[in-house]
Amino acid sequence: MNAPVFCEGIQHFGEKWLDFDTQAASPVIAAGQHGIADSSDSSAVYQTLLAADALRYLTLQVTGSKGSGHPGGYASSAEAHASLMMLGHTNIVTEVGHHAPGFYSSMFLDTSLEEMGIRTVADMMARFREKHGLLGHLSGAIPGLLAPAGPLGQGQHFAMAGALLHPGKLFPVTIGDGGMGEPYVLNSMMHFNTAYPEVTNFLPVLVWNGYSQEHHSMVSRMTNDEMVAYWKGHGFKNVVLVDAKEFDDTHQELPYVDSTQFSLGQRLAFTKAVLQGVDKASQSALNGTLTVFIIKQLKGAGVHTVGAKSHNLYPADTLDQPHIIAGLQRRALPPEAWQIVRDNLSRAGGGAAVKTVVTETELDIVAMPKLAMTEFKQGDKAVPATAMGALVAQMGKADPRYVVTNADGNEASAMKNINDALKVRHPTVDPLYNQEPNGQVYEPLNEDACAGLAAGLALFGSRSIWLSYESFAINGWPIIQTVTQAMAELRRKTPSIVCMFTAGALEQGRNGWTHQRPEIENFFAAMMRNGNVFPLFPCDANAMQVAYEYATDSVNKGMVIIASKSPLPVYMTLAESKQAMVNGAATIYESATGAGATVVFAVTGDMVLLPVFKAKDQLEAQGYRVRIVAAVNPRALYRPTDVAWDTVSQPDNGFMDDDHFNALFDGDALIAVSGGPSAPLEPVLLRTRAPKRDTFCWKRGETTASADEIMAFNGITAEAMTARVNALLK
Structure with a gap:
């Protein structure tokens, strides 16, 4: 097929994956639906992985267009973010401002950025990190995004506020394992749960990738059991952890692995575990249990390099450089896949985020009352x-x-x-x-x-x-x-x-x-x-x-x-x-x-x-x-x-x-x-x-x-x- 109009500007297209015509014959989120019906469905898993790679591809190409930005941290969260969207949980915030290119990519794919005149990938590249465009770090002014993110350790507050104001809606918040080093992230959630124990409809999503900005993260040496205990020690009753290492068929040596190097079968197995894990964690949070979902995957999974070196691009990391080209080619999708991803994500959550998330309308609050002031006498x-x-x-x-x-x-x-x-x-x-x-x-x-x-x-x-x-x-x-x-x-x-x-x-x-x-x-x-x-x-x-x-x-x-x-x-x-x-x-x-x-x-x-x-x-x-x-x-x-x-x-x-x-x-x-x-x-x-x-x-x-x-x-x-x-x- 010819590439959809919104794909104008995409520099590399790939071949159809094995079983594409069967598993991606039509969008798993039908028109009028809120999200996928069954997280164990093979087509749902397949199309969730397509969405994850589409997000990775756009993140790398957009940052590469300016030789500036941060692709690596978000890349290790792609399966989790895609799962949340495919399940219809689109009121997503983050404490990681460096994940901005990925969040912008999600808003592009669900059509929200059309509100600001960004209709094609070429438009997105032109407006990235430019005045009146897509800011270097997250801004709540961008259509469909709920809150800003720049300084680390703040996003959980927005998720808890949203949960308090909107019972019954889930507010996921992605948290980097570097940001976990901020002093108050888990502490603030523990305090909130003490005061508002019935408000559990926020879901921390820990992106545990082993690295912060320039070195190994301070929690990189924890075992899985220690990480689970850490969260339980802060009051979380349900800790759902999916470790890419358990699905590795490529014998990667490090405790943190890149799932995009797996065979397609094992990539799908990992994505299924993430999708089902996110579904389980979401339902747990919505039904009264303080819950966290943890995705453990190497930083930079699926982009130009891995580890802390994937954190940000420098002026030399442009789209004409071999390592950027190679990274894009590894994630390149066929035109048909881009259309499937666009159809699914533009329907997830009931429609484009710019039309559906809670911050796109003014909250109905009581009128300002006339306050009865005390007139204190001058001189008293x-x-x-x-x-x-x-x-x-x-x-x-x-x-x-x-x-x-x-x-x-x-x-x-x-x-x-x-x-x-x-x-x-x-x-x-x-x-x-x-x-x-x-x-x-x-x-x-x-x-x-x-x-x-x-x-x-x-x-x-x-x-x-x-x-x-x-x-x-x-x-x-x-x-x-x-x-x-x-x-x-x-x-x-x-x-x-x-x-x-x-x-x-x-x-x-x-x-x-x-x-x-x-x-x-x-x-x-x-x-x-x-x-x-x-x-x-x-x-x-x-x-x-x-x-x-x-x-x-x-x-x-x-x-x-x-x-x-x-x-x-x-x-x-x-x-x-x-x-x-x-x-x-x-x-x-x-x-x-x-x-x-x-x-x-x-x-x-x-x-x-x-x-x-x-x-x-x-x-x-x-x-x-x-x-x-x-x-x-x-x-x-x-x-x-x-x-x-x-x-x-x-x-x-x-x-x-x-x-x-x-x-x-x-x-x-x-x-x-x-x-x-x-x-x-x-x-x-x-x-x-x-x-x-x-x-x-x-x-x-x-x-x-x-x-x-x-x-x-x-x-x-x-x-x-x-x-x-x-x-x-x-």
């Missing part, structure tokens, strides 16, 4: 964290899917009111600790598990919030960064990922420097320029409530609230806070009189305002006029050209214009003050016209008896500020 003291906790409780009562996560514990952060209302999810009922099996508060002592579940739920369309001590947020932040970047390019709306970090450095005096790590605020500040990341610094309990509502009612953004858990003065009304949150900043104090120079304090934070107001008193006594401006939403204080706002999904172009900015920050001297690092105040320092300026901010931690003492250790005192103003202006 209130605890910002507690004020927000009351709203979190309301949100959880209104939205049954809402999940609150906190590894450090809500009570320790002055948010016991959250636990009182929503309950800590734990199988042990204990009223003393607000524990109930169906609670909405997820509190494993693992920042990655907490951040991961919250981020996964938000990406998959449901509201959540991750709460943490600021000092330990760095342990969960990587997946938040991944998800905010993914949200920036989504083709649909999804609730923002909302975080609130408290117990900042100024509140951690006696705990010492291990608990005084506000430097992460510089990370948030750098991400403001990404376009959809908003660090929020409410100056009091009223602004805190407004910040929570502002963040929770937004979409496709990373919202990070930083506030204290101590009683602090109230400076703004709720109405003033709402206006300030939209504008970016507001004046919370201005001298009524004074004949001297004007000093402007631009401040991010709440507790750090205490020495600022003391400095105000000293300066006014010397005749200065003082204006104190709370920069509650510094992203809005940038110029539009400073931020990539117009490159992101659901863009926000709310930036303060020059007239309003100058009205706030014009003065003879501007003093930027932060209880953390200075980077969040960059937009103010970039735009201010004040001829004199300086910064007071965090330097390093120390064990101290009070917030005043730790601020003094860092030079953040009223006396230092007053002296600096005098040095600048006199």
Whole structure:
């Protein structure tokens, strides 16, 4: 037959395999079917192997077209990935960003990439690793793909979030044996299973190929029994392992073997074992048993080389090179096989993934409720964290899917009111600790598990919030960064990922420097320029409530609230806070009189305002006029050209214009003050016209008896500020 149109660009075609006309006379997934009916059927096995080789071929040719990309790791998973698709389980995620070419190949074969104009293999090669094309690592913006993957050790969070939101659907997640070395992969699944024992409809698929990126993997020396025990030790009741070595008829010496070197009969026997194993594991997971499927096969099986050397291509590894040509010729299929594979995979799961997977539609969630805020009186003291906790409780009562996560514990952060209302999810009922099996508060002592579940739920369309001590947020932040970047390019709306970090450095005096790590605020500040990341610094309990509502009612953004858990003065009304949150900043104090120079304090934070107001008193006594401006939403204080706002999904172009900015920050001297690092105040320092300026901010931690003492250790005192103003202006 002539090659189908979608095959345009394929450089090598092969001959029909033995028994092709019998076993591949027609697609085993008929039109209207969801998947193969019988995993032991010989035609189903045969056509699954065709699909696996088609995926390998495309993976190698596409990466070879750019002399760039990663074919080897995915190649060792091909039979497992093909089996999942042929069985109709197409809500597949991965923690291995290096498997991107294989996942893109699967989306090409099921026709999903036609949504972005990729209709032929030539199109796919042209768009691979190009701007507005197929990213080097997985992106959830690619039609049919559920989630991003770049940093290792994150994909399991997306699978668990999908399983929680969609009972009855299977969410497989492929995991590399190199990625298993990440500290939290199995740990996070164990925690999740403790809190949600009934949610087992996610299926880790371990790709155990013996190698990581540049050497043998750290689990390569394990025996099969040891690997099974390892997973069972993390709570998995059913471990289904298929080892290619058991089917080897070519006498390969290594413990990890390449099944593509077997005779066709043994290749089919291995594929049958994988297909049946995946089917068994899938049914087990869907029926209430925590299950893992493990495929053990040499890295690089079926591509240009094997082992760690197959991991990635270099500029010299192009399609005209003999070793790439040889690899493609070994996997080349006849045109008839390509059509069979296309027919099967475009029908699997009920149709192309772009039309059927759960992330291709917006999840139906309850409308944002009207939150009953408490109007704290100006001049009184209130605890910002507690004020927000009351709203979190309301949100959880209104939205049954809402999940609150906190590894450090809500009570320790002055948010016991959250636990009182929503309950800590734990199988042990204990009223003393607000524990109930169906609670909405997820509190494993693992920042990655907490951040991961919250981020996964938000990406998959449901509201959540991750709460943490600021000092330990760095342990969960990587997946938040991944998800905010993914949200920036989504083709649909999804609730923002909302975080609130408290117990900042100024509140951690006696705990010492291990608990005084506000430097992460510089990370948030750098991400403001990404376009959809908003660090929020409410100056009091009223602004805190407004910040929570502002963040929770937004979409496709990373919202990070930083506030204290101590009683602090109230400076703004709720109405003033709402206006300030939209504008970016507001004046919370201005001298009524004074004949001297004007000093402007631009401040991010709440507790750090205490020495600022003391400095105000000293300066006014010397005749200065003082204006104190709370920069509650510094992203809005940038110029539009400073931020990539117009490159992101659901863009926000709310930036303060020059007239309003100058009205706030014009003065003879501007003093930027932060209880953390200075980077969040960059937009103010970039735009201010004040001829004199300086910064007071965090330097390093120390064990101290009070917030005043730790601020003094860092030079953040009223006396230092007053002296600096005098040095600048006199």
